[in-house]
Amino acid sequence: MKLKILLLGLILILVYSCEEDLNPNAEFLERNVLTCVVRSDTNYQVLTLTRSYQVEGLDPNENKIDPAIKNADVKMWYNNKAFQFKDSSVARINNERYNTPVSFYYNNEMKPTPGKDIEVEALLPNGLLLRSVTTVPKTNSLYFTGSNRIISLDNKFGHIEITWTKFTNLYYHPVLSIKYYDNNLGDNQIKVKVVPIKYITSQGVEKPFYPIPSEQNTVTFDQTACDRAMREISGDNPVKSDYSILDAELKLMVFDENLSAYYSSVGTFLDGFTIKVDQPDFTNINGGFGIFGSYSIKYYKLNFTEEYVQSFGYVAGITGF
């Protein structure tokens, strides 16, 4: 009998001990987050302020309370001039987590010049101050060298390669677009078709592969990817002459040092098997978290040969030749 009780007790202990709960959360400490990427190609600058939150369970997606911080005093200083940011909101596209509009701060009078410093200061309603600085990357010393300029039918290399000047610690994000008119729409607006680097087949499905920000100062587009992008402009429309192809343009976004480091840290780029339990974080916000970065843009124009455009049945636009 004693043995049975002992065995029963042992089994109970084992069953009871099969799983133990873990609370991965320590005591909640509120932190504030400033996010702003200043663009040199517009005078409309946007900034968001949020606070940290906690959840009852383990899944942070369970938080349904919008963490936006309103009524903060946000200013930027650029070129010895202060720019006051205003509170605003916009309808949220994805309401899965928060059922409120997206709150943000904006200023539509500040178009920074590359090479200049910008300071930000956000005085929160609770009296805390978040501060940071960014230097808009210079582009006047950035040159496209040794790059293809003409996209033609007889591209013996099979690819289009564009190279530019490399600066230390900066990330580049190249985006190649084909500019065209769609005469079906009758809106006389220039349309753009983004060209992927290549198409890759994964699990039987062919997918476009676009360039991502990196330290690389060169980008190579497969000629076949460009050809396919050209074909996709008209899609199933049999009247190819409805499309006027103008030219192609490489838009090169140059991230400042902070945005470059931040992008790398959020990407993490772990392989599918490495398990990293503590994610890396990068912030340049004094007094909080987030990012205050900037990017400049430089354009590089590529032309199509008339023969190339016409091979798709399109009309060669006036600027392309």
Add this chain to the structure above:
Amino acid sequence: MKLKIIFINLVIIFLIAHSINAQNIGTIRGIITDSTNGEALAYGNVLVKELGKGASTDTRGYFLLPSIPAGNTYTLVATYVGYNAKELKVSVTPGKITHVDILLSPSALQLQTVEKIGYRIAEENATDIGLQRISVKNLDMLPKGVETDVFRSLQYIPGVRSTGDVSARYYVRGGSSNQNLVLLEGVPIYNPFHALGMFSAIDPELINNIEFHKGGFSAEYGGRISSVLNLITKDGNKNQFSGKASFSQLTGKALVEGPIPYGSFILTGRKSYSSEVLKKFLNDQNAPVEFYDVSFKLNYSNPEFMPISKFTVTGFLSNDKLDNDSPTQEDFEWSNNLFGFKWFQAVDDSPLFLDIGVSLSNFTGKVSPNESQSKEKNNELSDVSVDMNFTYVFDSKDELGLGLKIKEIRTDLFLENNFGAKSDIGSSGTIFSLFAKYKFLSTENFGVDIGTRINPIHLTKSATGNHFLEPRLSVTYRPFPALAIKAAVGKYIQELTTLSDETEIISLFEPWIITPDYLEPAVSNHYMAGLEFNFTENISFETEAYYKIAHNIPTLNDKKFYSADPDLVAGSQESYGFEFLFRFYQEPVNFTASYALSYAYKKVEDWLYYPRYDSRNALNLSLECNIGSGWQASVVWLYNSGLPFTQSIGYYDKFYFDELYSSKDYIYESYKPYALLRDINLGRMPDYHRLDINLSKKFDLSFISFSLDFSIINVYDRKNIFYFKRDTGERVNMLPFLPTATVKVEI
């Protein structure tokens, strides 16, 4: 200069004194081997019956009994657990060495086939604190996570930790895993793992015995600051050709061995054929890993060519590939290539042994990102070494050991870290090191091993005078036959390191580099003391306490945001603890209980924290039973108190902008939850425990021997947490209830 002359004179006087004394005495030297296959029997015992004087065999099976009164014939008794004891008569000639080859035949009783190596009965003053000896037959008895694994088996030893069932990496007494030296026939293996680090790359079929030094190791070992795992391989069957084949759920492997003129060979090969079982280790994730390893050894010992000598050539090749089908996923490849040549010579009529070795060990690791967002990584290490070791055994039984090692190492590394910062590190250098040690063994109940490594030429330019000497001392005192008091202290230097990210609990790429010039080589000091108490022949109890402190530990710079930032920063480690080991052996039962209380700390840039492998309490209970008729069973229960982890103090919505090129209003909604972390590793996971069982049966059909092995890992399906995903809160557990089976066929 004067000091040198005095020292040389002292040595000459010392040697002459020994020589004069040698006129009335003789020496018995010999080797003990298995009569069925000629394999050397390490740690066997030899006793001169009339004198009650004994010795133990070394890893090569050799023994030496000096200072035997000459002119008499003695009865020599050789014993080895699992073998029939043998008595033979030996005449001892004055001033001469009498060589004997002793062949022991395995006991007919199946009950005794479990080797009990590690009990050096004859050498009561052996200076072996921190040393664990393991035989492969012991390993076979343990429950198997898929198949017998040398490294996983180490985790049953007190003082050895792992960070989870998934990894075969081990941590010894608060040291990092890259501070463990793994030697195969004396040649270092730099990445001895298969399948993402889940299994050891060393096929246990090749191994004769294992020496595992948990710390305080003596002066012949250098290059690592935590532990030494010395894998001594089999020679191959010297009497007849034989073969084995075995299959598990993961691999198929084969072994052939046999005699060659004046020697023997052994060749093993293992290849994975299914990665299905790996899903159990990887939370049901498919890991298309393929691997193989090939090992061989040739040995040649021709008394006509060179008496009492042995030449060996060893090779080990391993390769792992993880080829994802998709071009959007990265591919991995790792390989080790190791070749070694060794000449062992016992000098005729002199109690001098010498070893000369030449070796090459090469490791390459590669991550090909393809079109994925992983970063490209390449690492290559080549290590070419020449070493010479001399051991002179005095008539008093004292031993003088001298050695030198010249090592040429080259490392190349290219990688990009998580912040996109690139490292392109190529480095090479030469190590020239010497060691000298003296073992005072003349007193039966007292032994001292004192020595030092001397490092005139370093691998790293930043080495200072502090890195010139590595003095070491190990002492054993046995006041009563049943009780031994042991202690050791030592200084250890390491000039190679891996770029290991401590926050990765599964890491596929841990590249080796020479410690960069901006850091000094790592230095560690070990202090250990212990007791060994043999209550009876069948019951023993051991306890050891240790304290280790290490400086200049290269630690991955987690603030390397830009390529110009250093890859590594210097840290320090401190650890201390107590370990207890109780053994009871009474045929047919073998019971072992071990407990370890340990504390480990790491300090990097003024942050003091518990490293991920710091588990406060560890208890292992193991019961092995030889049921008879070829049946064997074992039960193992493991308990570890929770490992540290970093707690969250909340979350914030972090800005992501992967699609900057296509989204005009990206800043409004490109946010995902992100954990805000508390100070590193202040939280503790729940305790870990697991019950494993093993049942095996050996039987013969005609000339073929079969061995069936069935194991269950985690019998009561304990949900031991491995980690949780911070972005979703999903809990990922370690190995679930896992039955595994192995079939072995032997001809």
